[in-house]
Each structure stands twice: as C-alpha cells, then as structure tokens.
Amino acid sequence: MSAALVPDIQARPAAATAPLAGNAPVELLGLTRAEIAAALVEAGEAEKAAKMRANQLWHWIYYRGARDFSTMTTLAKDLRERLAQRFQVGRPGASRDLKSTDGTRKWLLRFADGEEAEAVHIPEEDRGALCVSSQVGCTLTCRFCHTGTMKLVRNLSPAEIVGQVMLARDCLEEWPSPKDGRMLSNIVMMGMGEPLYNFDNVAKALRIVMDNEGISISKRRITLSTAGVVPMIGRCGAELDVNLAISLHAVRDDIRDVLVPINKKYPIKDLLQACADYPGLSNARRITFEYVMLKGINDSSADARELVRLLKGIPAKVNLIPFNPWPGAPYECSSNNTISQFSEIVFNAGYSSPVRTPRGRDIMAACGQLKSDSVKRSKADILREQQAKEAAAAPMPAVVQAEAG
Numbered sequence: 001m002s003a004a005l006v007p008d009i010q011a012r013p014a015a016a017t018a019p020l021a022g023n024a025p026v027e028l029l030g031l032t033r034a035e036i037a038a039a040l041v042e043a044g045e046a047e048k049a050a051k052m053r054a055n056q057l058w059h060w061i062y063y064r065g066a067r068d069f070s071t072m073t074t075l076a077k078d079l080r081e082r083l084a085q086r087f088q089v090g091r092p093g094a095s096r097d098l099k100s101t102d103g104t105r106k107w108l109l110r111f112a113d114g115e116e117a118e119a120v121h122i123p124e125e126d127r128g129a130l131c132v133s134s135q136v137g138c139t140l141t142c143r144f145c146h147t148g149t150m151k152l153v154r155n156l157s158p159a160e161i162v163g164q165v166m167l168a169r170d171c172l173e174e175w176p177s178p179k180d181g182r183m184l185s186n187i188v189m190m191g192m193g194e195p196l197y198n199f200d201n202v203a204k205a206l207r208i209v210m211d212n213e214g215i216s217i218s219k220r221r222i223t224l225s226t227a228g229v230v231p232m233i234g235r236c237g238a239e240l241d242v243n244l245a246i247s248l249h250a251v252r253d254d255i256r257d258v259l260v261p262i263n264k265k266y267p268i269k270d271l272l273q274a275c276a277d278y279p280g281l282s283n284a285r286r287i288t289f290e291y292v293m294l295k296g297i298n299d300s301s302a303d304a305r306e307l308v309r310l311l312k313g314i315p316a317k318v319n320l321i322p323f324n325p326w327p328g329a330p331y332e333c334s335s336n337n338t339i340s341q342f343s344e345i346v347f348n349a350g351y352s353s354p355v356r357t358p359r360g361r362d363i364m365a366a367c368g369q370l371k372s373d374s375v376k377r378s379k380a381d382i383l384r385e386q387q388a389k390e391a392a393a394a395p396m397p398a399v400v401q402a403e404a405g
C-alpha cells in the first residue's frame with residue numbers, strides 16, 4: 001500500500017490466520033489451495049500427494065460445508081486423525097442472531113480476539129443477498145453512517161470474511177452448495193468497513209467465494225461498494241472483475257467533503273474518472289451509484305439534474321437509499337415526494353433509479369445502521385486487562401498492582 005492509500009486512522013492488521021502460540025490448531029478457512037497443500041506438507045504429508053489432498057479438503061470445506069475431519073470420508077482414516085490434531089475449520093462466533101419482521105437476519109459476529117462485526121442476510125422471494133463486513137468498524141467517518149461512529153477499527157482476515165458466508169450458509173442449511181434455488185445467491189460487500197482499505201484480504205476471500213468447486217457464487221452476483229478509494233478501483237476491476245457500487249451521495253465537492261470525508265482526498269471528478277475507466281463496463285454491466293436521501297442536504301431537483309450531468313458517458317444505474325436513522329444521527333430522511341421527484345428526473349434522463357426499500361430497520365440491520373458494541377480500548381485499558389488476567393493467574397504484591405492500575 002502506498003502512503004497515499006493509508007487511511008487517516010490506520011486500521012490495525014487482522015489477526016494472523018494461524019494461531020500465534022502453542023499447539024492451537026491452524027485455521028484452514030481463508031487459505032488458498034496452494035497454502036492448504038503447503039500446510040499439509042508441513043504436517044508430514046508427501047509433497048506429491050499434497051495437491052490432491054488439498055483439492056479434496058477444498059471440496060469438503062467449501063462444497064459440503066464440513067467442519068469435522070472425521071466426516072471427510074474420501075481421505076484415509078489416519079490422515080483424518082492427523083488433520084484433526086493440527087488443523088481446524090472454524091466459523092466466526094455469532095453472539096446474537098436477530099430476525100426482522102421482514103425476514104432480514106443479522107448476526108453479531110464475534111471473532112477469536114473478542115472483537116465484533118455484523119453480517120446481514122436479506123432474503124427475496126427466490127434468492128437472497130448476504131451483506132458482508134470487511135472491517136471491525138470503519139475509518140471513514142461518513143456523517144450519516146452509524147458504523148463511522150465506531151472508534152475501534154481493524155481489518156478482517158480472509159478467514160473472517162469468508163467465515164461470514166460459511167456461517168450464513170450453515171444457518172440457511174445450504175450445503176452442499178446448491179446449483180439453483182439458493183437463498184444465499186448474491187454477496188454485497190456493503191457491511192461494516194471500507195473494502196478497498198482491506199483489498200488484499202477481501203480479494204482473497206472473494207476468490208474463495210467465487211471458486212467453482214466450492215461456494216461457487218459468480219462474480220456477476222458479487223457487488224463491492226466503496227466510498228471512493230480511487231487508486232484501488234482499477235485493481236478491483238482488473239483482479240476481481242466484480243460489480244462495482246459507489247457511495248456517491250452528493251454532486252458537489254463542498255457537500256460531499258462533509259458527508260463522505262474521503263472526498264477531500266479523492267474528489268468527485270477523480271472518482272468519476274476512475275469509474276469511467278473501470279474495466280469491463282458496458283450497458284449490460286453498469287456501475288451502481290448509491291445516493292442516500294437526506295432532507296434539505298442533497299435532495300433537490302437541481303441536485304438530481306447535476307447527477308445526470310455528472311454521470312454522462314458512464315454506464316450507470318442509480319440506487320436511491322432513504323436515509324436510515326440511528327440514535328443521535330444529525331440528518332433526517334427526505335420525504336417520499338422529494339424522493340419520487342428526484343428518482344423521476346434521473347429516470348427520465350435514461351438511468352434506472354429505483355428507491356431501495358429499507359430492510360431490517362427494526363433490528364438495526366438496514367444500510368448504515370450497523371454498529372457493534374466493540375468500543376475503543378485505549379492502550380491503558382488493554383494493559384489493565386492484561387494485568388488483571390495475570391493477577392488472576394498469579395497474584396501480584398498489592399503495591400505492584402496499585403502502580404499497574
């Protein structure tokens with residue numbers, strides 16, 4: 001990552017996939033086939049056989065959803081036992097599993113280090129999208145987004161990202177990978193975090209999700225949404241070729257600077273140029289521009305006309321998102337009339353401009369409402385917790401404890 005790409009508040013790296021110490025099992029989730037093969041060799045498997053065994057494991061893990069090595073019956077029994085001693089196929093913990101009256105389901109995920117993020121399943125009649133998080137929290141501080149108020153931020157690892165899909169598949173009972181009729185048919189990278197600030201891990205996870213011999217969700221059914229990390233947009237297209245969504249939300253830099261502060265670094269003109277250059281664009285394959293409707297801020301007819309002018313030449317569709325409120329939010333949602341008028345102007349200029357139906361508002365699962373209880377712990381807090389743990393294990397003299405506190 002070049003200096004220009006480092007977010008203002010540096011996200012901490014994700015926990016390593018492999019445990020750090022002792023004989024704790026190594027997590028296989030999130031590894032490429034080649035990495036699985038290498039892990040097998042390290043565990044004593046012959047180099048010649050490792051590649052084939054890795055393919056077999058891949059099938060069990062990602063096609064069948066197996067977690068228990070003893071059920072992987074195409075592998076020799078003694079190998080299964082050896083695998084069970086060294087490896088695991090995990091899932092993020094789900095400390096809460098909430099269901100909305102409209103069928104939307106939200107999991108509060110809890111990772112090995114105790115930090116939390118959320119994933120949301122949005123079912124339709126005969127399909128459904130999983131909204132996946134890429135970070136714990138978010139560094140972007142968009143004014144209208146609840147996640148932006150979380151102070152604690154770290155990148156999710158490939159295992160933690162792909163683990164969200166695995167967990168949802170478990171809960172929806174979609175193993176082995178069904179060919180048709182899936183309720184988890186689409187993936188939207190629209191959960192917590194900015195996916196293009198964690199591109200390598202997101203890319204690794206999405207390549208696993210797209211793999212034909214496993215979860216097998218095609219790139220045409222995957223959409224990555226970004227607030228506008230301009231220098232990464234080209235790579236996203238060239239390396240992943242997934243659908244792109246842009247959180248535009250304003251048509252003037254002075255307003256977007258406030259709503260989506262990353263605009264100060266990458267203004268609208270640069271963002272739209274990166275969109276125009278996105279590999280593989282055509283009328284059959286358009287960029288989605290997301291536009292949150294904020295009363296009196298960005299919702300005038302003049303704004304709609306300016307939006308149309310800006311999008312000229314880019315194969316685009318516009319998704320109007322009624323603002324979803326959260327406690328203490330500084331904005332209100334535009335009226336239905338205003339939203340309809342805005343939509344009509346964009347539609348009459350030749351762009352599809354649906355209004356996104358809010359889903360899961362009652363469980364705070366709608367766009368921009370995700371915020372887990374993870375709170376920022378200062379270095380002093382972390383030190384205090386560590387010392388409390390150590391004190392519990394081996395009581396220290398009172399005077400040292402007092403100093404430590």
Ligand code: SAH
Pocket residue numbers: 142144145146189190191192193194195225226227245246247290292321322323324325326367368369
């Ligand atoms: N960081 C990425 C991924 C998050 S996607 C991005 O910004 O695109 C979440 C989408 O919900 C974004 O379009 C975001 O701008 C929008 N959003 C955030 N808060 C919202 C709110 N309160 N109401 C409606 N949409 C919101």
